[in-house]
Amino acid sequence: MLRLHDTLTRQVVPVAPAGSRILRMYTCAAHGPAGLADLRPALLADLVRRVAERAGLRVLACRNVSDLVHRDGGDGDGASLDADTLALNMRAPEHSPRTSETMGLVIELIGRLIERGHAYATPEGAVFFDAASFPTYGEISGKPGSASDWPLWEPPGEPAGDAGAVWDAPWGRGLPGRDLECSATPLRFLGPRFDLYVGGADLCFPHHERARAQSNAATGQEAAAHWAHSGHLLFEGRPAGTGDIVPLSGVVAAGLDPLAVRLALLEHHYRRPVDLTWDGLRAADEELRRLRRRVAEWAESPSRPIDDAHAERVQRALDDDLDTPGALRLLRDMEADESVAPGSKFETFLHFDHVLALDLPADIGRI
Numbered sequence: 001m002l003r004l005h006d007t008l009t010r011q012v013v014p015v016a017p018a019g020s021r022i023l024r025m026y027t028c029a030a031h032g033p034a035g036l037a038d039l040r041p042a043l044l045a046d047l048v049r050r051v052a053e054r055a056g057l058r059v060l061a062c063r064n065v066s067d068l069v070h071r072d073g074g075d076g077d078g079a080s081l082d083a084d085t086l087a088l089n090m091r092a093p094e095h096s097p098r099t100s101e102t103m104g105l106v107i108e109l110i111g112r113l114i115e116r117g118h119a120y121a122t123p124e125g126a127v128f129f130d131a132a133s134f135p136t137y138g139e140i141s142g143k144p145g146s147a148s149d150w151p152l153w154e155p156p157g158e159p160a161g162d163a164g165a166v167w168d169a170p171w172g173r174g175l176p177g178r179d180l181e182c183s184a185t186p187l188r189f190l191g192p193r194f195d196l197y198v199g200g201a202d203l204c205f206p207h208h209e210r211a212r213a214q215s216n217a218a219t220g221q222e223a224a225a226h227w228a229h230s231g232h233l234l235f236e237g238r239p240a241g242t243g244d245i246v247p248l249s250g251v252v253a254a255g256l257d258p259l260a261v262r263l264a265l266l267e268h269h270y271r272r273p274v275d276l277t278w279d280g281l282r283a284a285d286e287e288l289r290r291l292r293r294r295v296a297e298w299a300e301s302p303s304r305p306i307d308d309a310h311a312e313r314v315q316r317a318l319d320d321d322l323d324t325p326g327a328l329r330l331l332r333d334m335e336a337d338e339s340v341a342p343g344s345k346f347e348t349f350l351h352f353d354h355v356l357a358l359d360l361p362a363d364i365g366r367i
Helices: 036-054 078-087 099-115 181-189 201-219 248-253 259-266 278-298 308-319 324-336 342-356
Strands: 003-006 011-014 022-027 058-063 119-121 127-129 150-154 194-200 224-230 233-235 274-276
Touching: 003 224, 022 036, 022 181, 036 058, 036 078, 036 194, 036 224, 036 233, 036 248, 036 259, 036 308, 036 342, 058 181, 078 248, 099 119, 099 127, 099 150, 099 181, 099 201, 127 201, 150 201, 181 201, 194 201, 201 224, 248 259, 259 274, 259 278, 259 324, 278 342, 308 324, 308 342, 324 342
Parallel strands: 022 058, 022 194, 194 224, 233 274
Antiparallel strands: 003 011, 119 127, 127 150
C-alpha cells in the first residue's frame, strides 16, 4: 500500500480511500504561465495515480485550470500545462474544468461562507474571508497566527474591461480571488471529503492554507484527508515557476527528449528541492537512451518471468513515500546482476515502466 508524507501531520501515512476502492485526488496546477516547476507537482500526482492503480485502486483525479485575468494581468495557461504533461506521459485527470466554467460553484461557495460567518461583504462589492474565524490557519505550512483577511470576490478594475470577463454576483460585479477555485473545484468534482490534495511547496503558503480554510469552513470538516507537496524546483539556480524560465518546449528545442525531464525529476525524491541544469538534463537524456537500448537488447532474448526478488524490492521503494531514486537504483542493480536472465530483466523493467513511464520499450526493433 502506498504511504506518503502528509504535509499537515508531518508523518508518512497510508493513502487509501475510506470505505471504497476509489482514490479521490486534487492537483493544484499553474496559476500563471506554465513552467518546469508546474510539472513537478503534476508528476507527483501522476506517480500517486500509477502506484495506486497497480494496487487495484481506481483513481478519480481533478486539476484546476486557471483562465481568469486579474487586476495585475496574471492568468493561467491551461493549454500549455496540458501539452507539457502529455509530453511527459502524465495521464490526464478525469476532471479539469476552467475557472470560468465553474463560476456558479464559486458564487455558491462564497454565499455559504458568508452564511456560516466565515466571510463578509464590503460596501464596495468585495467579499473577504474572515481569517479570525478559522483558528487552525497555518497548520500546513507551520505558520500559525500568520493570516490576515483575504479576498474571495473582487470588483473589476477601472475601466471594467481591463480585468477581462466579469460576472454578476449578489455582492456586485467582479471576479473571484485567486484562491477560491482550489476550494470550489475539488468540492464540486470530488465531494466534501476527498483523499489527497497535491501541490507544490511554493504554493503551500498562503495559497493552500487559504484553500484549506475555505473548504473546511464551508463543509464543517477536514475536506482533504491528506496533503502532499513536491519540493521547490530551480533551473540553473533560478526559480523555474514561470514559462519564460526554460519551458519544456525549450528543452525539446535543445534536442533533448522531453522524458529526460521526467527521468531527471525521478532521480530526486519528490519532497527534496531540486536544481535542474542543462548538464543534468543532457545526462538524463543519455541515460534514458541507454536504458532504452538495454531493454531493446533484452527483448531479443527468450522471455522469462519477472524476477520476484528484485521486483519486490523496487515495489517496496515505490510504496515507501514514492522513493523513485531508490527504485531506479535497484533497477540498475538488477541490470548489473549477471545471475538474472536477460528475458527476466526485460519483463521486470517493462513491469515498472508502467509507473516510471519513460517509454523504455521505444527502441525495440530499432537496433
